[in-house]
Amino acid sequence: MTQPDQITQCHLCNYHGEMDELDVSAMFKFRFVTNQKWKVCRSCDLVFRDEMLPEEVNEEYYEYQYREDLRPDGFPEANDIRIAYVRAQPQLAFLSNLQDKDKITVESMIDVGAGLGATLHYAKSRYFEGINRVLAVEKSQQSWPFLDFIGIPYVSDISEAEGQWDVMIASHVVEHFRNPLDYVRDKMVPLIRPNGLLLVEVPNHTSTSAFSAAHLYAFKQETIGQLLTMAGLHVLMNTLVNNNKSILIAGRKGK
Numbered sequence: 001m002t003q004p005d006q007i008t009q010c011h012l013c014n015y016h017g018e019m020d021e022l023d024v025s026a027m028f029k030f031r032f033v034t035n036q037k038w039k040v041c042r043s044c045d046l047v048f049r050d051e052m053l054p055e056e057v058n059e060e061y062y063e064y065q066y067r068e069d070l071r072p073d074g075f076p077e078a079n080d081i082r083i084a085y086v087r088a089q090p091q092l093a094f095l096s097n098l099q100d101k102d103k104i105t106v107e108s109m110i111d112v113g114a115g116l117g118a119t120l121h122y123a124k125s126r127y128f129e130g131i132n133r134v135l136a137v138e139k140s141q142q143s144w145p146f147l148d149f150i151g152i153p154y155v156s157d158i159s160e161a162e163g164q165w166d167v168m169i170a171s172h173v174v175e176h177f178r179n180p181l182d183y184v185r186d187k188m189v190p191l192i193r194p195n196g197l198l199l200v201e202v203p204n205h206t207s208t209s210a211f212s213a214a215h216l217y218a219f220k221q222e223t224i225g226q227l228l229t230m231a232g233l234h235v236l237m238n239t240l241v242n243n244n245k246s247i248l249i250a251g252r253k254g255k
């Protein structure tokens with residue numbers, strides 16, 4: 001079995017030196033128990049797991065095992081579906097405002113880590129009449145029957161996605177990547193058309209869910225903002241949602 005390796009260099013600012021340890025159990029006493037070690041970059045304040053699996057192994061995990069670890073039979077339950085639709089609403093409401101205010105075009109939308117497809121489903125059916133093209137990027141095989149059921153086309157890996165898109169959504173996925181900056185800058189941003197938008201939601205570092213098992217990073221508004229900027233995007237909005245448990249951030253790709 002592949003063993004995780006210890007992270008000695010910050011994946012955001014490349015700082016290489018002493019890191020501070022974060023005592024997660026003390027932060028959430030009586031509510032949360034973890035034996036995972038977390039660290040904080042002394043240079044940019046990025047909060048990250050002390051040990052991570054190699055990139056390919058980490059990605060393979062999402063093809064099947066991730067859902068197995070979440071639920072006994074691996075298939076989403078009613079509450080997972082409810083949460084997916086609840087999360088989608090503030091994201092789409094924000095995009096809708098931006099469409100009115102800044103006259104952005106929302107005719108095509110790609111969702112990376114689309115899960116059950118709730119965001120694309122709502123986007124098409126409730127928010128944006130002009131949408132004529134959607135695509136879900138979703139590794140978990142257990143999600144595919146749900147995407148089929150609501151008629152959302154999908155690919156299993158982002159390398160299979162083609163064309164350029166007005167809006168890219170990445171909801172609660174960036175914190176799962178071993179190298180989130182590389183992934184966003186090199187794999188996600190090239191699929192966004194000039195002037196198009198990337199909308200990212202991640203758990204906020206003050207929430208227990210930020211430190212759940214598959215998460216490799218616990219972002220603050222500053223560190224996720226820095227990540228989008230370093231990926232070449234102009235940050236339009238960076239705000240807390242869901243009772244401050246999540247960060248919603250949008251970046252625009254320059255021409």
Ligand SMILES: [Zn+2]
Nearest residue numbers: 010013041044
């Ligand atoms: Zn750093």
